[in-house]
Amino acid sequence: MASNSDSVSDTQRTLYPYVTGTSVVALKYKNGILMAADMGGSYGSTLRYKSIDRLKPIGKHSLLGASGEISDFQEILRYLDELILYDNMWDDGNSLGPKEVHNYLTRVMYNRRNKFNPLWNALVLGGVKNGQKYLGMVNMIGINFEDNHVATGLGNHLARPILRDEWHENLTFEEGVKLLEKCMRVLLYRDRSAVNKIQISKITEEGATLFPPFSLKTYWEFSAFKNPTVGAEGSW
Template sequence: MNMVDSAQPFKTLLGPESDSQRTQYPYVTGTSVVGVKYKDGILMASDMGASYGSTLRYKSVERMKPIGKHSLLGASGEISDFQEILHYLDELILYDNMWDDGNSLGPKEVHSYLTRVMYNRRNKFNPFWNSLVLGGVKNGQKYLGTVSMIGVHFEDSHVATGFGNHLARPILREEWNENMSYEDGVKLLEKCMRVLLYRDRSAVNKIQIAKITEEGVTISRPYALKTFWEFNAFKNPTVGAEGSW
């Protein structure tokens, strides 16, 4: 009769936890997030779509969340990985609050933490399949940064993930300025989201815009952009391409 060796690590039906691999093939994903600095703080925009493969399956998924007292996080990519990152951040903020020393983590510290988490998971060949935008205001200092799924990170006055990095940032380079008002900042983000709606098949016309200032985070109710679909290129998109794929 064979006896189980008690020195061997316990294995579940799915194998040991060390062999567990997650999101090597992302399933439910969200598209672009766009963030800008403005006169009083940070503005961020995303739509509420989530694609199941290539199918736009979910249309009420929030992808921007407040983090602690001073930060706002937006994410594109795998939704379940974003939820796991939020759990990490909940533990981080709770641990920081337990010190009860009158201090709290600012956006720069949270962004630094996220870069370490993303790079650590990348080194294990088990990445969180997300691109993140982290913005915030602390002691009058505005901060806006981004980090990719492999840990590439930087700080800038305007950032975008996904297709927004190709389609929205040229608009921001032309029209953004740091002293713009809240109203002008919202108009600029709406213009970026409208272009993404026209050109990104994973985008939906249901967006949210969030702002963070010294007073805290405000996330708008979902709303639809005004669109115009009478351009000739939209009426006959294959003109001049007959016979091609």
Template sequence: MAWQQPMNGSHASGSKAAAAVADGPGTQRTQYPYVTGTSIIALKYKDGVIMASDTGASYGSTLRYKSVERIKAVGKHSLIGASGEFSDFQEILRYLDELTLSDHMWDDGNSLGPKEVHSYLTRVMYNRRNKFDPLWNSLVLGGVKKGPKGEEKYLGMVNMIGTHFEENHIATGFGNHMAIPILRAEWREDMTFEEAVKLVEKCLLVLLYRDRSSINKFQIAKITTEGATIYPPYSLKTYWGFAAFENPAQGAVGSW
């Protein structure tokens, strides 16, 4: 959100971070990601939607923060998770707070479902992209709402330029390369919550081993017709005895 140049000016000088747009006297907004979060994993299961991420946030290549929650509830029927710039995600959450408050004030017995919130986010991201001042996030929006055809599960994604789609399982960031093949091979529509947790944890472990920005502190959330539940962070048991980990340079061309 509000960006201030460091005291010594060394970090911002000569970098894209210095290209900020004035937003009034004394206020500037960054056009370059500073503190970023990595992958979000989400999938539909028998009773609803499950979403997971780690709680790390990197300052450049430094893992600066280790207790950042990147999954939040939106209204009564939705969950949102975000990869990318954390302050931009905070700005998006502010937009969503205003949206849900405005919707609540109508007091017409209806409330915004995940489809409507996802549609709203696609317009926000595309609008900011057209201003050449994008919000540097990939957003995952999942939820459950009773409709004319009964209970309807929804899972969609929108990125920083407004590209969006709906899918049964989604992974952002590095997970788009490492977790999607696992989800395609093992996901089933009738999975129980326990099975969904095991599949999500398998993806998170692969990312922990392969993604330098991931940490062993994860958070899982679910949403059903009964509402959203965001569980406390926890760690997974790891194994670093693989041959490729013990001697990574073996068989490599050249040497260190």
């Protein structure tokens, strides 16, 4: 007969996030969905990894971005691989669209939360099917919504105000990329977990495209960066 300690040891949970990624920002543009994330992976407060892909195509019509625990994201990708494989086995000429995948993810996250074994991620799911653009997000406790632009992590506080001011439904691809770069630059300046190596992906009716990573151009000669106490009372 197994002891209580043996049965407890068989259950493994992510009690604390170890290697984590920061914000994902996404928006609808004229022809589809654009999504951006940096490639940093933080081990605690240390930026340990700088080439982590957090944007992944899912099936034929969807694109997934994740912030939070990287190993939990890998587990979610395994779930989605099984889901897409099972759907393809029907061979009925239909395939899961972004709305169905997003609904599935909301159920997975909420189910794991109810088991007190959450997946420590916030997910962004976008896609295009039959000419319909879809963009939504879900966090680690199952809270979810659909919108014209979404962001996770610190981006939810710093990037979305920019998107509310500057986003419109007729954004061209070039305008959308420029807007995402602006958001990612703001996050780089203010988020200690962000790196300037970012990746942008798009998905249209034709499928997903992951563009090569590139470095954001930054400017650090502002007087506030050189001496943040300039003009403050009692400074010298």
